[in-house]
Amino acid sequence: MLFRGMDRAALDVAYNNTAAVGVPKRDQYVSGWSARSDALRKTRDATIDLRYGDGPRQRLDFFACGKAGAPTLAYIHGGYWQMNDKEPYAFFGEALLPAGFNLALVEYTLAPAARLDQIVAEVRAAVAWVIEHAAEQGGDARRVYVAGHSAGGHLTAAAMSDPRVAGGLAISGIYDLEPIRLSYLNDKLGLDKHEAMRNSPILHVNDMPAQSILMEIGGEDPTVDMRQGVEFWNYARRAGKQAVMLLYPGEGHALSKREDAIDYERRILQWFAHYLKGEPAPAWITDGQTWLERKAILDANKP
Secondary structure, eight states: OOBTTBOHHHHHHHTOHHHHHOHHHHHHHHHHHHHHHHHHHHHSOEEEEEESSSSTTOEEEEEOOSOTTEEEEEEEOOSTTTSOOSGGGGGGHHHHTTTTOEEEEEOOOOTTTSOHHHHHHHHHHHHHHHHHTTGGGTEEEEEEEEEEETHHHHHHHHHTTSTTOOEEEEESOOOOOHHHHTSTTHHHHOOOHHHHHHTOGGGOGGGOOOOEEEEEEETTOSSSOHHHHHHHHHHHHHTTOEEEEEEETTOOSSOOSHHHHHHHHHHHHHHHHHHHHOOOOOHHHHTOOOHHHHHHHHHHTOO
């Protein structure tokens, strides 16, 4: 066995999102995100393909909410560091922009054209660019948050090494790269043990100056072991971080139930309002919340 009782075949299955979800359902998700993003781009002005480096994919899009000095969320796409682009994720602006938050969408060089060391360095450079140019884009350099899903969750944690980052939002993130190194994903990544350890956020929690991090995990995620998130959350709490983990039972790698999506969006906006705007924190942030309390809220939001 290579990792936690799993051999290579089991690891390949465990970290194959397309196979777990199925191509038709994956394409349905992506098509929906792209349609919503295209619609938002038609109604919201954006500065497209801002260069944070010389590489062809070292670019980002910036959507300003229209309020001077607004906080900014820098979103980092996932795709196992090997696929995807920034364009389909503009739909995050549907909720963020009207609530007074800017949105930056980060793109980066993909494997195998870049090793993970380079990918992490690029994302850190992109976030640094957003911070250093926040004022000219209508933002506040002191209030830049990073976010990402899956591999983007991993890169979110990596970007939090910059002491100027206000905090992070990690969605179904990958924090221990050892199972990635031992799976088919490494055919393109080419990780050795040292590079995997160097870029595993779970081993570098104390190198994250930012204090606040909000994590989301699907209780039935078929492609990223739930223990990845639980263990990172435990490490962060032990390190004194203001870490909160939202666990959605029955959900997978992405939220599929409308009531869960509504609940999650509400909590994200409350989290940002507290940590980026200084508004009072709701009880679920300060005191936690039992499953029965949260279930009552979910039931109330059912269509």
